[in-house]
Amino acid sequence: MSHTFDELSDYIRNQMRMSHVYQPVMLMELLKGGGSASTRDIAKALLVEDISQIEYYERITKNMPGRVLTTNRGITEKQGDSYHLKGFDDLSETEVEELLGLCADKLERYVERKGDRIWSHRRKSSGYISGTFRYEILKRAKYRCELCGISAADKALEVDHIVPRKQGGTDNLSNLQALCYSCNAMKRDRDDTDFRGIAKSYEVREDGCVFCEMDNRKYLSENELCYAARDINPVTLHHALIIPKRHVPDFFDLYQPEINAVHALLEKTKKEIEGLDETVTGFNVGLNSGEDAGQTIFHCHIHLIPRRKDDANNPNGYAKNPRGGVRGAMPSK
Numbered sequence: 001m002s003h004t005f006d007e008l009s010d011y012i013r014n015q016m017r018m019s020h021v022y023q024p025v026m027l028m029e030l031l032k033g034g035g036s037a038s039t040r041d042i043a044k045a046l047l048v049e050d051i052s053q054i055e056y057y058e059r060i061t062k063n064m065p066g067r068v069l070t071t072n073r074g075i076t077e078k079q080g081d082s083y084h085l086k087g088f089d090d091l092s093e094t095e096v097e098e099l100l101g102l103c104a105d106k107l108e109r110y111v112e113r114k115g116d117r118i119w120s121h122r123r124k125s126s127g128y129i130s131g132t133f134r135y136e137i138l139k140r141a142k143y144r145c146e147l148c149g150i151s152a153a154d155k156a157l158e159v160d161h162i163v164p165r166k167q168g169g170t171d172n173l174s175n176l177q178a179l180c181y182s183c184n185a186m187k188r189d190r191d192d193t194d195f196r197g198i199a200k201s202y203e204v205r206e207d208g209c210v211f212c213e214m215d216n217r218k219y220l221s222e223n224e225l226c227y228a229a230r231d232i233n234p235v236t237l238h239h240a241l242i243i244p245k246r247h248v249p250d251f252f253d254l255y256q257p258e259i260n261a262v263h264a265l266l267e268k269t270k271k272e273i274e275g276l277d278e279t280v281t282g283f284n285v286g287l288n289s290g291e292d293a294g295q296t297i298f299h300c301h302i303h304l305i306p307r308r309k310d311d312a313n314n315p316n317g318y319a320k321n322p323r324g325g326v327r328g329a330m331p332s333k
Contacts, residue, residue, distance in 0.1 A: 021049050050156065056182055129159045133173060141178035142202065142224045142257075148183050149257025155180045160187065201255075206247040211299040214243075221268060225261035228269045228304075235305050238273045238280070242266055242302040249298040251287050266304060273306050282307040 008027075016023055029037040029045045047053055066083060069076040076083045091099070137159050143152040160179040163169030179187065202225060205212040220228040220240060231239040242265050244258050254262070266285065274280055284305040288295035 022046065025049055050181075053181070056185060129171065129176070133171070133176065134159050136173060137176050138178050144178070144224070144257050145180035145183055146177050147179055147187075147256075149255065149260045150180050151260075155182070157181075158184045160184050202246050202258075204246050204248075206299075209247055209299050210297060211243050211301065212247050220272070221265065223261050223265055225258050226265050228265050231303070235303075236307065236311060238277060238306045240269050240273065240304045242269065242304060244300055248300050250289055251300045251302070252289060254300065262302060266302065269304055273304070277306065279308045280306040281309055 012024070012027070018024075025045050026037075026042050029042050033041065066076075066078065070078050070083065074086070076085055078084075138152065138157055141157075143157070144150065145155070145157060157178045157180055160177050161169045161171075162175050162177055169175050207213075214227075214229060216222070216227070218229050220230065222228070222245075225246070226242055226244045228240050228242050231241050242262050244254060244262065246258065248254060248258075270283060273283075284307060285302065286305075287300070287302045
């Protein structure tokens with residue numbers, strides 16, 4: 001084996017440290033290109049790996065050409081998640097080639113007439129934001145989109161100008177926020193909505209609140225915005241609570257990032273309980289919103305109650321007199 005192979009294989013196997021998909025994608029493109037690849041070719045390869053870009057153009061396909069060609073014109077038909085060109089089987093190879101040429105000519109003339117403006121809403125390189133600024137902005141946003149709340153681990157985050165440059169916006173930290181690729185694309189340059197106040201409010205706590213002041217050593221697990229803990233008056237064994245860290249009385253006042261975080265921790269805690277106790281065969285998930293609905297602690301919390309076969313008739317391991325609300329999911333309790 002060659003010295004180059006040994007060096008590269010050792011780097012890939014043992015030394016490569018990844019914060020994203022970039023390095024292996026670039027090396028693959030170089031290897032496929034005979035040892036060379038243009039920046040544009042590497043960028044195209046990265047584009048293929050970016051699911052957020054694919055999702056964006058899936059929505060474009062459904063809402064624009066898919067709707068026009070299928071609903072308005074009847075040229076195509078949709079079956080499941082695929083589009084089919086009506087009468088394609090009747091076309092000869094020569095006719096297909098001619099139609100492809102007509103489309104290519106139409107596309108070329110449109111691009112010549114419109115120029116780069118057709119992609120202006122997607123262009124992100126019109127201004128450079130330094131790595132230091134980007135780090136500060138993403139850290140301030142807790143590495144979540146400040147509009148939809150998705151994590152940077154699930155979709156790439158971008159730095160957005162709250163007041164767009166075209167409207168006189170600056171590159172100061174005070175005019176920058178973190179948005180995922182999809183939210184940033186939808187916001188465009190006409191919108192100057194500031195979502196940063198949401199991130200700041202996550203730090204709100206209230207003195208005297210049992211959930212705000214809970215010792216984190218009692219946490220079963222946590223993420224950036226919520227934590228899981230055992231219910232001190234469990235309806236069933238392993239009854240858990242999912243609790244937002246921000247002091248917020250009502251579930252319906254949660255921000256979307258908090259709802260996302262609660263859902264993620266519900267899933268994680270459910271799996272952990274199932275791993276602890278193989279007799280668990282189901283769960284009740286519920287919450288109490290308001291005093292008349294049985295809420296007694298006015299800091300939002302979601303109950304995750306493990307269930308077992310015929311458990312309503314088996315009192316072992318259950319609280320004798322659980323209070324109302326979602327606890328009433330068990331009739332005998």
